[in-house]
Amino acid sequence: MEVEQKRIIWLQGAGCTGCSISVLNSVSPTIKNLLIDEVVPGQHLSLLFHPTIMAGSGEPVIEVMLDVRKEKGPYVLVVEGAVPTAGGGFFATVGEEDGRPVTLFSRFLTLAREASAIIALGDCSSFGGIPAGRPNPTGCKGVKDILTDEKLDVPVINVSGCAPHPDWFVGTVAYLLLYGLPAPDQLDELGRPKAFYGKLVHENCPRRPYFDEGKFARDLSEEGCLYEVGCKGPFTYADCPTRKWNNGVNWVVGAGSPCLGCTEPGFPDICGPFYRKISDLEKVKPRINPR
Ligand code: SF4
Numbered sequence: 666m667e668v669e670q671k672r673i674i675w676l677q678g679a680g681c682t683g684c685s686i687s688v689l690n691s692v693s694p695t696i697k698n699l700l701i702d703e704v705v706p707g708q709h710l711s712l713l714f715h716p717t718i719m720a721g722s723g724e725p726v727i728e729v730m731l732d733v734r735k736e737k738g739p740y741v742l743v744v745e746g747a748v749p750t751a752g753g754g755f756f757a758t759v760g761e762e763d764g765r766p767v768t769l770f771s772r773f774l775t776l777a778r779e780a781s782a783i784i785a786l787g788d789c790s791s792f793g794g795i796p797a798g799r800p801n802p803t804g805c806k807g808v809k810d811i812l813t814d815e816k817l818d819v820p821v822i823n824v825s826g827c828a829p830h831p832d833w834f835v836g837t838v839a840y841l842l843l844y845g846l847p848a849p850d851q852l853d854e855l856g857r858p859k860a861f862y863g864k865l866v867h868e869n870c871p872r873r874p875y876f877d878e879g880k881f882a883r884d885l886s887e888e889g890c891l892y893e894v895g896c897k898g899p900f901t902y903a904d905c906p907t908r909k910w911n912n913g914v915n916w917v918v919g920a921g922s923p924c925l926g927c928t929e930p931g932f933p934d935i936c937g938p939f940y941r942k943i944s945d946l947e948k949v950k951p952r953i954n955p956r
């Protein structure tokens with residue numbers, strides 16, 4: 666059977682590369698399975714450009730990145746990190762043209778126009794995240810906001826989180842390969858797959874009985890719900906309590922620390938101070954998640 670090549674271009678903007686590191690830590694499938702084997706029968710991911718892990722560098726890889734538009738067939742654009750827009754976008758550049766650096770902003774628009782879908786990987790790419798935190802001197806924005814500004818209608822799947830769980834990315838890619846673009850009812854209002862972001866952290870937290878009983882820890886070492894010491898689980902949509910991290914070893918509340926709300930728009934500004942209870946819930950809740 667002929668193996669179909671599914672082309673991916675992966676851009677990195679203002680971020681820490683943590684989303685890539687998280688995906689590299691995928692356990693099932695492993696990154697080797699993802700890049701070398703058939704992710705689903707008859708389909709192979711062809712990762713043509715990834716600034717951190719590709720072996721090549723310089724002009725040849727920029728050519729590969731741009732040639733994806735010339736060759737026939739769809740491609741998916743993965744964007745990790747926010748896109749700086751201030752100062753002509755020169756806070757992030759990708760290669761050169763005629764000896765002059767080209768902004769990520771410009772590369773993103775060029776590639777986004779013809780992409781069959783964009784995966785905004787991580788909170789920075791989905792909503793701006795840490796690079797867009799106050800006072801945001803680089804004018805960082807998430808992918809969807811930029812597309813809206815530019816009046817570009819390209820399907821975007823937000824795989825938020827700081828960093829996102831590797832399963833959230835791998836599951837999203839596998840869905841695209843098997844079924845194509847998710848139907849609108851499979852995404853939440855923020856464009857995230859409900860399969861991973863459909864429930865509040867608070868709904869499945871093993872410390873929830875403490876919350877319901879009103880037994881709250883006053884410091885991180887105490888038994889009880891961590892709400893009073895800053896847990897954002899009641900407003901944060903993610904399946905961390907059931908999926909857990911590091912191949913199901915543990916998750917943040919299981920390790921005795923509050924959920925920081927890392928999958929939500931407005932993170933980190935409106936989720937901080939991290940270890941302090943949010944004082945005005947009703948005011949903050951609709952800003953964290955407008956549902
Ligand atoms: S620790 Fe956090 S997520 Fe768990 S019950 Fe308390 S507030 Fe909810």
Ligand code: SF4
Binds near residue numbers: 826827902916927
């Ligand atoms: S528990 Fe909260 S802070 Fe931790 S990864 Fe999940 S959503 Fe993010």
